[in-house]
Amino acid sequence: MGSYFHQYCPEGTVSKYRLIVFDDEKQAVLPLTDYYHYQITRIGEKSVIAYLNALEPFFYWLKHRSRYQNRLVLWNDEVAAIQVAIRDYLISKMRCKVRGRDGYEGIYLTSKSSRTVKLFLAAAKGFYKTMILLKQYSHSNPLVDIHFEDREGINPSDRPRMPQEAGTEEPLTHRKQTDSYFKVINDEWVPEIIGDWDLPYQVYNAGEDSNWCQRDEVISRFLFETGARISEILDLTIGDYRKRSDIHELAAMNKGSFKRRIKFVRISPETLKLLIKYVNKERRLYSSTQTKFNELPDDEPLFLSSRGTAYTYTAFYWNWSRIMKKAGIKLNPHKARHWFVTSMLRGIYETSDTAGQIEDKKKQLIEYMKWRDPETLAIYEHYYDEQKFRELHEKLQENYLKREKEYKNKSKNKQPLNEGVNVFADLKPGSEDHTGSWLSEFYEGMDS
Incomplete structure (x- = not known):
């Protein structure tokens, strides 16, 4: 058609x-x-x-x-x-x-x-x-x-x-x-929530199986490691790397910043090695100059097409889609950004000891993402709270099943049941007092 x-x-x-x-x-x-x-x-x-x-x-x-x-x-x-x-x-x-x-x-x-x-x-x-x-x-x-x-004061754009x-x-x-x-009418913006820890590795393996080029591998790693939009990554220049004092960071524009570099993105040491390797080898095959990474001008695009021009979203998306299709994965590049936020939020909760630490790290994440509305994070937190309950519920159901099996076994042997499986055991590491406190709060919450 x-x-x-x-x-x-x-x-x-x-x-x-x-x-x-x-x-x-x-x-x-x-x-x-x-x-x-x-x-x-x-x-x-x-x-x-x-x-x-x-x-x-x-x-x-x-x-x-x-x-x-x-x-x-x-x-x-x-x-x-x-x-x-x-x-x-x-x-x-x-x-x-x-x-x-x-x-x-x-x-x-x-x-x-x-x-x-x-x-x-x-x-x-x-x-x-x-x-x-x-x-x-x-x-x-x-x-x-x-x-x-x-109405007075209303000025729709x-x-x-x-x-x-x-x-x-x-x-x-x-x-x-x-x-x-x-x-x-039912206009409620809800982001894509991706909670699979192994999603990046599925993409990387798919790329390797498809014999992808160094450029697309580096860009894909940027997507998952930085949480940046694909447009922000493709607009990076050599000078953006030199603007940051940390060797694992690059200055970057933000949506609506009119090309101004008002944020930064951070990559892993492994991705930095791959980036430099790409610039010094594969990129030189299509560049009009054979200059290596350290000598390239600041305004040189970081990623080039096979024509020697700046790599565009259309060209990248075509390569990305081909790899995803071959691997049987349905994944838009922008979902890597949602995966990043979800993973960062999970890490914040799992590595913090106090509510104050959680709030401080959340503020750092909001600043890093350059969200103009801090409430954006609340949508992801809502998902995380629900996911924590799912994990808790699944563990509880597993323990219920253990208890049921032991009940049946002890009933057959007419043994007392007071030594059976505690259905609330192992739900969260801690003392019995902590478990009791949690259980009390749980029941109190049922009445609210």
């Missing part, structure tokens, strides 16, 4: 367009192309591409599957037609439930809903606003609630924001309403 796609202008070709969007028949789609070139002057490249990736499947669906009054819907159709098309797309392709409200549509995310629902809605809203500004769409914005009334809990943007207390026609 065909699809819409975009391509950058080939090197050496003179064109006013640096990128063109094509339909499934390889014909240029000028509305999306113009949308890209307008937005690229306002927001970052990665954001615009993310919006395009969300819009292209919709345009394909619009061309082949949309229906309004027994006809296909055009992108520049009347408002009602566009709204019906988007509603049908949310239901049929993005697996949402949609309920009409007074002047707007309420979107309910389900367990089968696409994770890109909010991104798609933001992209569509921005697309029609752009088309109106460029005088290519003659109606009002179909993604805007015409009954919405601005044209650029979509992540939820406050995501910790990537400064909280805005005035953003309590939205003028969107399609409003996500």
Whole structure:
């Protein structure tokens, strides 16, 4: 099945367009192309591409599957037609439930809903606003609630924001309403929680079995060891390593920092050795210079493509996906970041003796991750608390089973039962007094 796609202008070709969007028949789609070139002057490249990736499947669906009054819907159709098309797309392709409200549509995310629902809605809203500004769409914005009334002090931004809990943007207390026609009702951001200690080693083994290159091995280790986003890792330069006094650290940008190096990432001694080995050997095969690590200029990208240019996310993701598919692992690179946070939080609790130590280490983790909203960590802590209870419950059930078996054995032999297995033994190292205290607190908690 065909699809819409975009391509950058080939090197050496003179064109006013640096990128063109094509339909499934390889014909240029000028509305999306113009949308890209307008937005690229306002927001970052990665954001615009993310919006395009969300819009292209919709345009394909619009061309082949949309229906309004027994006809296909055009992108520049009347408002009602566009709204019906988007509603049908949310239901049929993005697996949402949609309920009409007074002047707007309420979107309910389900367990089968696409994770890109909010991104798609933001992209569509921005697309029609752009088309109106460029005088290519003659109606009002179909993604805007015409009954919405601005309150004093409310100033909804044209650029979509992540939820406050995501910790990537400064909280805005005035953003309590939205003028969107399609409003996500059950809008609760929950991160991917990865608790498998062995996940990195599964990835490393998969890479080795696939004979991966040194570059992708180093990047993969960076993902799990630093908790950084893949974009932050790919943007690292030689100078970023030299900016830190510790030999295992590199200065790095943060999302929304506009390329400023406001944080650092820390790697293991083993990964540092692999990094230097990559730069001095494999990287030189594709670089225009044969200079080694210590002599390279500060602005040189740390990771290069086979063309000698800066290694991009698209190229890395293609290699990553190929390796994961061959190994039978379904894993997005961003999940390594969630694995890192979960593992760090587990380590904080297991290596701390007092509540004060726990809080101090948590503050250090928040500062390292550069979360703008400290409450982000609470989501992971909620998972950790639940996981601790699961482990406790599983151990308790194991001891119950032991007790049951001993009960049966002693009953057959008519022996007294007071020497049976203590079902609460080994749940947590400590004295009998501690176990009794824990048990009391447990029962008291049952009444609260």
